[in-house]
Each structure stands twice: as structure tokens, then as C-alpha cells.
Amino acid sequence: MKVFAGSSNPGLAREIAAYLQIDLGKCVLDKFSDGEIHFYIDENVRGEDVFVVQSGSHEANFNLMQLFIMIDAFKRSSADRITAVIPYYGYARQDWKDRPRVPISARLTADLLETSGADRVLTMDLHSPQIQGFFSVPVDNLNGVPVLVKHVQQLGLTNVTVVSPDAGGVGRAKHFARRLNAPLAIIDKRRPAPNVAQVFNVVGDVTGQTCVLFDDMVDTAGTLCLSAEAVMNAGAARVLACATHAVLSGKALEKIEASPLEQLIVSNTIAPEQRRPCAKIVTLSVAELFGEAIRRIHDRSSVSSLFD
Numbered sequence: 001m002k003v004f005a006g007s008s009n010p011g012l013a014r015e016i017a018a019y020l021q022i023d024l025g026k027c028v029l030d031k032f033s034d035g036e037i038h039f040y041i042d043e044n045v046r047g048e049d050v051f052v053v054q055s056g057s058h059e060a061n062f063n064l065m066q067l068f069i070m071i072d073a074f075k076r077s078s079a080d081r082i083t084a085v086i087p088y089y090g091y092a093r094q095d096w097k098d099r100p101r102v103p104i105s106a107r108l109t110a111d112l113l114e115t116s117g118a119d120r121v122l123t124m125d126l127h128s129p130q131i132q133g134f135f136s137v138p139v140d141n142l143n144g145v146p147v148l149v150k151h152v153q154q155l156g157l158t159n160v161t162v163v164s165p166d167a168g169g170v171g172r173a174k175h176f177a178r179r180l181n182a183p184l185a186i187i188d189k190r191r192p193a194p195n196v197a198q199v200f201n202v203v204g205d206v207t208g209q210t211c212v213l214f215d216d217m218v219d220t221a222g223t224l225c226l227s228a229e230a231v232m233n234a235g236a237a238r239v240l241a242c243a244t245h246a247v248l249s250g251k252a253l254e255k256i257e258a259s260p261l262e263q264l265i266v267s268n269t270i271a272p273e274q275r276r277p278c279a280k281i282v283t284l285s286v287a288e289l290f291g292e293a294i295r296r297i298h299d300r301s302s303v304s305s306l307f308d
Helices: 010-020 060-076 105-116 129-134 145-154 167-180 222-233 252-258 287-299
Strands: 002-005 027-031 037-041 049-053 081-086 120-124 139-142 160-164 184-193 196-203 210-218 238-246 264-267 281-284
Touching: 002 010, 010 049, 010 287, 037 060, 049 060, 049 287, 060 081, 060 105, 081 287, 105 129, 120 287, 129 139, 139 287, 145 167, 145 238, 145 264, 145 281, 160 167, 167 184, 167 210, 184 222, 196 222, 210 222, 222 238, 222 252
Parallel strands: 002 049, 049 081, 081 120, 120 139, 160 184, 160 210, 210 238, 238 264, 264 281
Antiparallel strands: 027 037, 184 196
């Protein structure tokens, strides 16, 4: 077993290797003067079980292209099996035709991963679990809820109500609420344009409650902050938020700092060092979860118990 890191999240890759008690594989990632990616493997990988850790965040196109090139290099170097470890699967939101004449980019990304030579994919909290069906190779979609729930439980909150920021995330929020043994509320939201959300009302009683908003990702934070304002206007005592993937693009940090949110709890599927510090954001590591999944994939043992 050998674990190699792309450039998108080297910190998480180092934590995964430390959990597995191995060193990261030796390779060189660089650019030619015109911006083309230059990569070579600096050790023998013939017959090895190779895991390539690379998230599709921030510079998504560059990071994905880097991943494709790395996988192709391992394939041509006679690696026995290549698993693409993608903590945050880029383009996952473009998984269906929501209007005529648009691409299904999540499917295209899946096709490119397989064409590059990936024999398996390990990821976390896909925006739509159905994306697993875009692949003809095995896909393990880990669940980040246990890591987030453990932290929330340690906060010692009382009168907790979990809130889904939209109807599409009810399934995720319901699972989170069940773990916390808490009731569920839903934000009734309309989205007039991409990355623009308008909140209308809260479905459920949040009066005097400590509300925990839960979603799979935070991008521009528009929906999150409007949802926080909505539950406070509906009588909530406090509001926090949890999300697996902290994309945090544009003016997301400024919105969060100005919002009634006390705390935003996220994981390190996207490298936290790529954003400026924010006192309201708490970042939890999912390295042990990924490390254990990699160990089990290598040993050909069950990964399904990690989904519980």
C-alpha cells in the first residue's frame, strides 16, 4: 500500500499517512512555464496498491486535471490497483439537467476518472448519492456525520433542534438529527438564480431552541446565513451550523462573521489553510475515517460499517 498526495490538500494526506503509520509516497508535482502540469513518480510502484489523495476544491479544474495526470502515471507505471481518494468531489452539484442544453458535469468527471485509470473511488458526502451510479468502478461514499455529531455532543448544548436549510437536504439533516436525538425543522427556501437564495419561513417550532443548521457543504454561505437569520427571527435562542465541505468562496467569510451564527463546524476535506482564519469556524479532521477506509480497502475487508 502506498499513499500519494496531490497539491490540493497535502495536510489531510499527511494525517492519513500518519494514521496508517506509513510515509507519503515520493513524487514531484510542478508546472511548466506555460502552466502545464509536470508530474513524475520518484519510487517504484509496480504491483503496488496505490491511493491518490486529491480534492476538487478552489482551483477545481487544475486539481482535477492534476488528479487525472497522476492516475495516468501510476497506470503506466504498472500499479496493481489505483484508488482515487477525493475528499471533496468537485462538480457534484451538476449531476442532472435542471434546464435544457446543459452538461451533466458530475458524470463527465466520473468518465474522466475511469478513463485516466482509476480502479476505485473513495470520497465523502457526495452532494447527491446517485453520483455513485455514474461509475462502473466501485465507489465508497463515506459519511462525515459521526465526526460532526461527536463535536456537537461535546459542546453540551440543550434544547437542540436540527434545521435543514432546504427541502433537498432533509435526508441528510434527518440522519444528523437522529444521531443527536433531536427534532427536525426545515427552511422553506426559493432560489431565483444560482448562488442566490431567498428564505421565506421556517417549518417547525424553533422557539427557545438551540438550532443547528446542517448541510453537506457551504459555498457562498448565502443560504446558510439567511437560514440563521430566519430561525432567529422565528424565536430561536441560539444558532450554530455544521457542514462537511467548507468551500467558502467569494465573500462567504464576511457573511459568516456578520451573521447570527455562533459557530460553523466543518471538516478538513477542503484544506483550511487555503482560506483566511475566521474565529467562528471550527475545523475537524476526517483523516482517521479516510485512513481506516483505506486500510480496509487494502485488506479487502468491509468498509460499510464506517457508514454507520
